[in-house]
Structures are given as C-alpha cells and as structure tokens.
Amino acid sequence: MIPNGTEYLSADPSGIAQAADLLRQGLLVAFPTETVYGLGGDARNGEAVASIYAAKGRPSFNPLIAHVASAEAARRFVQWSGQAEKLADAFWPGPLSLVLPLRDGHGVSSLVTAGLDTLAVRVPAHPMARALLEAVDGPVAAPSANPSGRISPTTAEHVREGLDGRIAAILDDGPCGVGLESTIVGLAGEPALLRPGGVVLEDIEAVLGTELHHHKSGDLLTAPGQLQSHYAPDASVRLNAQSRQGDEVLLGFGPVECDENLSAEGNLIEAAANLFAALHKLDGSGRPIAVTPIPENGLGAAINDRLRRAAAPRDS
Numbered sequence: 001m002i003p004n005g006t007e008y009l010s011a012d013p014s015g016i017a018q019a020a021d022l023l024r025q026g027l028l029v030a031f032p033t034e035t036v037y038g039l040g041g042d043a044r045n046g047e048a049v050a051s052i053y054a055a056k057g058r059p060s061f062n063p064l065i066a067h068v069a070s071a072e073a074a075r076r077f078v079q080w081s082g083q084a085e086k087l088a089d090a091f092w093p094g095p096l097s098l099v100l101p102l103r104d105g106h107g108v109s110s111l112v113t114a115g116l117d118t119l120a121v122r123v124p125a126h127p128m129a130r131a132l133l134e135a136v137d138g139p140v141a142a143p144s145a146n147p148s149g150r151i152s153p154t155t156a157e158h159v160r161e162g163l164d165g166r167i168a169a170i171l172d173d174g175p176c177g178v179g180l181e182s183t184i185v186g187l188a189g190e191p192a193l194l195r196p197g198g199v200v201l202e203d204i205e206a207v208l209g210t211e212l213h214h215h216k217s218g219d220l221l222t223a224p225g226q227l228q229s230h231y232a233p234d235a236s237v238r239l240n241a242q243s244r245q246g247d248e249v250l251l252g253f254g255p256v257e258c259d260e261n262l263s264a265e266g267n268l269i270e271a272a273a274n275l276f277a278a279l280h281k282l283d284g285s286g287r288p289i290a291v292t293p294i295p296e297n298g299l300g301a302a303i304n305d306r307l308r309r310a311a312a313p314r315d316s
C-alpha cells in the first residue's frame with residue numbers, strides 16, 4: 001500500500017518537519033499524544049481521511065476527532081460557547097475532546113464528521129503532538145492508531161504491530177503518559193459525557209458547575225463510535241475475577257497475586273497508564289485473560305469502560 005514502507009521518524013525537529021510534510025501531502029502519520037498514539041491525516045483532505053478509515057478497517061459511520069494546536073485554532077472550525085471556553089481554559093491542552101456545532105466555512109471533510117453537523121475538537125498536551133500541529137497549521141484528524149476494534153496503542157511498537165506497511169510514517173516518542181483516550185464531552189445540546197477518559201467526570205462537572213448527562217456504565221451507545229465490543233484482544237476477557245480459572249492469565253489491581261499488575265499500590269493513574277500495554281502483553285500469551293475488580297471512582301470509570309468493551313461479546 002505504501003511504496004517505500006513505513007518510515008520511522010525520531011521525535012526531534014527534523015522528524016517533526018518530515019511528519020508535517022507527509023501530512024501536507026495527504027499521507028498518514030502516527031504520532032504520540034499524552035493519551036494514546038493517534039493516526040493522523042489532514043482533516044481538510046477527503047482522500048487523506050478516507051485512507052485513515054481504510055488503514056484501520058474502520059466502519060465509516062464512526063466520526064473522528066480533529067486535533068488542533070490551540071483553542072483559537074479550534075474556534076475556526078466550531079461554534080464556540082461559554083461552556084466550551086470554561087472547559088478549554090481548565091483542561092486544554094490535555095485529554096479532553098469537545099463536540100460542538102460546525103461553523104460555516106469550516107472546510108473539514110465530511111468524512112471526519114461522518115456526516116454529522118458537529119465536530120469533536122481536541123488540543124493535545126504532548127509536546128511532539130503540539131509541535132506537529134503547529135508545523136502543519138491545520139486540523140489533523142486522528143483516531144487511535146490501531147486496527148479498528150483492537151487494543152489502543154500506547155507505544156510506537158504497538159502501532160508498528162498493527163499498522164506497519166499501511167501508513168507513511170510513525171513518529172516515535174516512547175510510551176504515552178495518560179494511557180487512556182480523551183474524555184469526550186458533547187456541548188451541542190445539554191452538556192453530556194459521551195466517553196469517559198483521561199479527565200475525570202467530577203472535575204468537569206466542578207468546572208461547569210452542572211452535572212453532565214451520561215449513561216450508566218456499560219449502557220447504550222453514546223458517541224457514535226462507542227461500539228460495544230472494542231479494545232478487543234484476541235483472547236477472551238473475564239471481569240471481576242477473584243482468581244484464575246483453568247488456563248487464564250490474571251491481570252490484577254492492588255496487592256494481589258497475578259501475572260501482570262496495573263498498579264500494585266492501587267493507584268488509578270498508574271493503572272490507566274499501564275492498561276493497554278498490559279492487555280497487549282497478556283494477549284501475547286495466547287491464553288484467556290481474567291481481571292480482578294477495579295474501583296469505579298475517578299479514572300476507574302474510564303478503565304472499567306475500556307475493560308467492559310474488551311470483554312463484550314464479539315460480532316464474529
């Protein structure tokens with residue numbers, strides 16, 4: 001698919017300049033953000049966006065997040081509001097995406113929004129992501145850089161395993177700090193939590209001074225892309241396990257005997273950062289995965305959301 005294979009770029013000014021160049025040519029570049037690695041393409045170039053869907057094998061009804069360098073840049077594409085301003089002031093740059101009505105003359109490909117009249121925008125905090133977005137000076141559509149439905153990548157090696165040969169380049173800057181995707185807040189109508197993630201619900205509600213509408217864990221589809229079975233390892237996943245059954249490998253949290261521990265100290269921030277790498281690693285054992293209980297407070301809500309999706313029945 002890519003004539004010269006996938007290029008590996010280092011996280012320095014020359015790597016960033018090359019990555020920006022490839023994006024301007026309409027090619028795809030995976031890059032680090034503080035949440036997970038993103039698979040970037042020029043959001044204004046329909047062919048580039050179509051090739052994101054193709055590289056991931058992603059269902060076309062699933063809209064993408066537009067990444068920009070600043071809140072000012074975001075305002076070129078969406079209808080800004082007082083609530084957006086409050087959340088941007090408090091959490092940008094950082095692991096929060098805001099869904100807002102599109103603005104006239106936005107220029108974003110309708111493949112990014114999957115035909116919706118809203119756009120998800122995010123200003124990532126990772127220094128490489130920021131440098132890249134500043135160099136490109138335009139919106140970069142970027143889903144997580146994994147084949148659709150599979151575990152999200154928190155290292156360049158995870159990206160290579162899933163997408164090598166299918167994209168132009170990977171910008172490598174080591175593991176991601178947060179380890180879970182951004183929290184998505186819908187602000188096109190009543191403020192709503194569309195996906196739990198790296199910024200906890202309670203902090204968002206404190207800034208807005210109001211409660212967010214949200215579905216209780218494991219409920220309905222919320223954001224259009226929230227397919228039930230998602231983040232799926234090859235192995236089956238069993239939640240709330242007290243111990244191993246049969247052939248299982250055990251993923252633990254807190255002071256438990258297990259094969260891989262998300263955080264022996266029971267720290268949810270550390271657990272979030274380790275989650276996807278631990279799933280990748282245990283999946284490599286070829287055995288079913290059992291997971292000990294994880295509390296639902298703070299980042300636990302987003303961790304459990306991803307684990308429930310990893311455990312959900314598969315389509316085929």
Ligand code: TXA
Pocket residue numbers: 033035036037038039062063064065095097099113116118119120122124142143144145180181182184194195223224225226
């Ligand atoms: O942390 C993140 O958000 C990462 C990094 C790369 O920034 N990106 C990411 O993108 O997780 P992705 O494509 O894997 O997830 C995007 C989610 C999907 O669930 C999609 O349905 C939702 O955002 N979304 C995008 N645009 C939307 C819109 N206009 N309305 C509602 N949901 C939207």
Ligand code: MG
Pocket residue numbers: 143144152
């Ligand atoms: Mg994803």
